[in-house]
Amino acid sequence: MYPKLVIDKQKLQENTANIAKTCKDHGINIMSVTKSFCAIPEVADAIVKGGTDMLADSRVQNLKKLSVFNVPRVLLRLPMAHEVEEVVKYADISFNSELSTIKALNEAAKAQGKKHSIVLMFDLGDLREGILPEQMPTHVEEILSLENIVLYGVGVNLTCYGGVIPDENNLGELAAIADRIRNEYKVDLKMVTGGNSSSYYLLGEKRMPKGITNLRPGELLVLGRETAYGNIVEGLHTDVFTLNAQIIELKTKDSLPKGNIGMDAFGNKPVFTDKGKMVRAIVGIGRQDVNPSGLTPYDDKIEIIGASSDHMIIDITHSGQEYKVGDILTFNVDYGALLQLTTSEYVEKEAK
Numbered sequence: 001m002y003p004k005l006v007i008d009k010q011k012l013q014e015n016t017a018n019i020a021k022t023c024k025d026h027g028i029n030i031m032s033v034t035k036s037f038c039a040i041p042e043v044a045d046a047i048v049k050g051g052t053d054m055l056a057d058s059r060v061q062n063l064k065k066l067s068v069f070n071v072p073r074v075l076l077r078l079p080m081a082h083e084v085e086e087v088v089k090y091a092d093i094s095f096n097s098e099l100s101t102i103k104a105l106n107e108a109a110k111a112q113g114k115k116h117s118i119v120l121m122f123d124l125g126d127l128r129e130g131i132l133p134e135q136m137p138t139h140v141e142e143i144l145s146l147e148n149i150v151l152y153g154v155g156v157n158l159t160c161y162g163g164v165i166p167d168e169n170n171l172g173e174l175a176a177i178a179d180r181i182r183n184e185y186k187v188d189l190k191m192v193t194g195g196n197s198s199s200y201y202l203l204g205e206k207r208m209p210k211g212i213t214n215l216r217p218g219e220l221l222v223l224g225r226e227t228a229y230g231n232i233v234e235g236l237h238t239d240v241f242t243l244n245a246q247i248i249e250l251k252t253k254d255s256l257p258k259g260n261i262g263m264d265a266f267g268n269k270p271v272f273t274d275k276g277k278m279v280r281a282i283v284g285i286g287r288q289d290v291n292p293s294g295l296t297p298y299d300d301k302i303e304i305i306g307a308s309s310d311h312m313i314i315d316i317t318h319s320g321q322e323y324k325v326g327d328i329l330t331f332n333v334d335y336g337a338l339l340q341l342t343t344s345e346y347v348e349k350e351a352k
């Protein structure tokens with residue numbers, strides 16, 4: 001069935017093994033982030049085989065799917081008040097920044113006869129989640145008074161909202177906060193988690209501050225790209241995921257629409273340049289499945305020129321290949337495209 005997202009498990013396993021080894025050489029373990037592919041268990045299996053230390057996702061539903069694996073599971077997004085029971089049930093560790101939620105987790109853990117581990121998140125400039133460093137003492141004291149909560153570690157998230165790049169200053173500050181907690185409260189903090197795919201470049205430059213014990217690769221793992229500067233990382237596969245879509249119409253037409261131009265399907269007034277006659281292919285995929293700007297055709301002589309909700313139009317005038325109706329076009333995907341494609345129920349997923 002098409003459109004189809006093809007997932008190469010061998011390449012994903014090799015990416016995981018490569019990243020895990022690089023991190024281990026620096027005394028760092030990894031929690032691999034599965035949200036970009038909706039935590040499809042068959043795909044996560046490749047990551048477990050590649051040697052990840054933990055699996056992590058933003059959604060409890062996804063962690064539930066990952067219950068079949070024998071590695072610790074981590075909830076990355078701060079729990080919603082309504083889901084604390086599920087969090088305690090399906091996550092070994094959750095990221096937190098709100099005392100009211102942590103108290104609710106404590107009650108849920110008590111009710112289930114369990115201890116629940118948390119990572120206390122710090123906002124060190126990116127302005128997404130986390131407490132401010134000066135709030136540390138009040139929060140730690142309160143957390144330590146909760147019988148069924150274990151303060152497992154501290155963490156920071158960067159380069160997500162504010163675009164702040166991880167460096168010696170912000171990650172050094174996190175490591176210093178961890179040391180203060182260990183010294184002042186005699187807590188055995190097991191984890192200092194220093195960011196996502198944007199922190200990886202610090203290893204290559206030998207600039208990772210001492211005391212960071214964990215990283216959380218997502219995009220790096222699935223697309224082979226670090227996200228501080230957007231560079232492809234040598235030795236990693238960038239084609240773990242590829243999209244196949246089928247040609248449903250192929251005709252030579254004008255490049256300029258004929259008639260008075262009003263609005264397109266999304267309320268925008270389109271502008272066109274006259275390139276004369278064009279060989280145009282339509283493939284059976286659209287904006288309901290993916291934003292076309294996140295796709296790159298493997299055939300570098302063809303160009304996506306637009307898409308409505310269910311049709312994507314491609315200029316194949318300059319391709320050397322003889323395409324025909326029924327042929328399959330292949331595309332590389334970026335992070336946004338991957339999120340959408342794995343979420344769309346209209347896109348077949350084939351892991352092989």
Ligand SMILES: *Cc1c(COP(=O)(O)O)cnc(C)c1O
Nearest residue numbers: 033076157196197216217218219
């Ligand atoms: C999504 C997410 C990650 C993974 O981010 P990438 O940029 O894909 O590596 C790591 N940590 C948290 C808290 C996240 O929400």
